[in-house]
Amino acid sequence: MSRWQPDASGRLVKAALELYAERGYEQTTVAEIAARAGLTERTFFRHHADKREVLFGGSREMAEAFAAAVAEAPGSAAPIDAVAVGLDAIAEGFTGRLEFVRRRQAVIAASAELRERELVKLASLADALTVALRGRGVAEPAASLTAEAGIAAFKVGFARWVADPDDGELAHWTRDSLRALRAATGEG
Amino acid sequence: MSRWQPDASGRLVKAALELYAERGYEQTTVAEIAARAGLTERTFFRHHADKREVLFGGSREMAEAFAAAVAEAPGSAAPIDAVAVGLDAIAEGFTGRLEFVRRRQAVIAASAELRERELVKLASLADALTVALRGRGVAEPAASLTAEAGIAAFKVGFARWVADPDDGELAHWTRDSLRALRAATGEG
DNA sequence: ACATCCACGACAGTCACTGACATCAGATGC
DNA sequence: GCATCTGATGTCAGTGACTGTCGTGGATGT
Known part of the structure; x- marks a missing residue:
């Protein structure tokens, strides 16, 4: 099996949309999005240019x-x-x-x-x-x-x-x- | 005479426009803008909502x-x-x-x-x-x-x-x- | 087997932006 | 005149977005 779960970018999108909806965009940190996707903040920025672009x-x-x-x-x-x-x-x-x-x-x-x-x-x-x-x-x-x-x-x-x-x-x-x-x- | 130089907001606008033109928006820090206007970074944000809004x-x-x-x-x-x-x-x-x-x-x-x-x-x-x-x-x-x-x-x-x-x-x-x-x- | 690859983690750093509190010249009230 | 208040600014200590750099270890090709 592969070292990482597949579709990291898509998981980040899903996690971001959920969190933005749950608690609002400003009240959500990138670290939280990454954590929900099972990744780190640094990896978020490897897939998405910034906190807005993810949507x-x-x-x-x-x-x-x-x-x-x-x-x-x-x-x-x-x-x-x-x-x-x-x-x-x-x-x-x-x-x-x-x-x-x-x-x-x-x-x-x-x-x-x-x-x-x-x-x-x-x-x-x-x-x-x-x-x-x-x-x-x-x-x-x-x-x-x-x-x-x-x-x-x-x-x-x-x-x-x-x-x-x-x-x-x-x-x-x-x-x-x-x-x-x-x-x-x-x-x- | 008054305690501060007049038109702090206008001085910040002028300083920002100059610096953005001289070295580019991204290469300019708010602290530099404030310094050129003879003010502090904190005062910049009292007059302008953010680094973009000043223009x-x-x-x-x-x-x-x-x-x-x-x-x-x-x-x-x-x-x-x-x-x-x-x-x-x-x-x-x-x-x-x-x-x-x-x-x-x-x-x-x-x-x-x-x-x-x-x-x-x-x-x-x-x-x-x-x-x-x-x-x-x-x-x-x-x-x-x-x-x-x-x-x-x-x-x-x-x-x-x-x-x-x-x-x-x-x-x-x-x-x-x-x-x-x-x-x-x-x-x- | 072995080297190479590459997506990710770890970590340190910069900077935009914010909240809390201090300061003090000038306006105000008496 | 004197005390008091006002408000623009300074100071300081944060938080969080974003970046550069290096390390790691399964996967891949030969």
Whole structure:
């Protein structure tokens, strides 16, 4: 048998989410998280950059999937429609994970530091989206602005999905949010 | 004469900006900032919540001015046009401060922690804007989405203003960014 | 068998941030 | 004038996030 229990990183994530939920983010020390995962504090920092980042694993993959979907959208699609394709792709990655997401969002909402880090992840998403749009030939500042609009739709749609008592589909909410955004900013 | 030199908070801001520019945010300790301002580390934390916040004074006032302008926009104005009024109000507060803003933004751009905090300030701005729009009778999710769109226009317009070699007006860039955003997301 | 690898533990250190208490020039009340 | 109070600052002793360095011992390849 192996020298250590498997999935140290995942155990740390699980322990952190539990402890943040039980006693709050600020009242939890990294040493406590590591102890619950059967590891030491030093090992926590080998797997996760800091005490906040432990809740945001996979966000890079999400940005990559977003960018890939936007890049592969039909060449004839308008920038905002390519963004819509990307939103659908992201939403797909959340199917069946609503309960986990709800617990995670409750923890994030309760901590200013975690909310701050969440904004960084959304900004990274916006950056990846901007790059993908520029790859489609969209010039600045349209690329950045369309990306920001798409992230706004994602942000609001995500919040509505998490808050909705019914267990619906994230894509439903992001699509509706994008539609509402276009209506609210519409030139007509 | 008074017991202490005046404007301790302002001296700390000045010292921090200088040191962050000279040797970088991470390579600067709070004790060094305090020493340059002729104060102690403990006093730094009496005036500024943390090492990042020292560069973001006045952001609450900005959010309040934004919200006030939106609230006072003509009742007949569409939500997005009320936002445009608010953007003009904010822009006015930056007139004549371009050089200071450029130095400050260069420092922020060089530090992940400072960029993270900047996102919080933009999010606070978005929250204040959302509240102001709701005060105008705009329902959700339109209020949040219109607010996010307005902040996106501000963010991009601000970046263009700072990057522009000519010393133009911020309002010029925020207006154009809002126009471009509406064109990019337009339903037509 | 033997060397190599590498995830982890152990330990010491820096620094952001906090709480508690002391200090003392100037404002205030009489 | 004098005592008293006020409040911005100094001092000091913490806690805890994060880092650099070195040691350890099962696993792995030859």
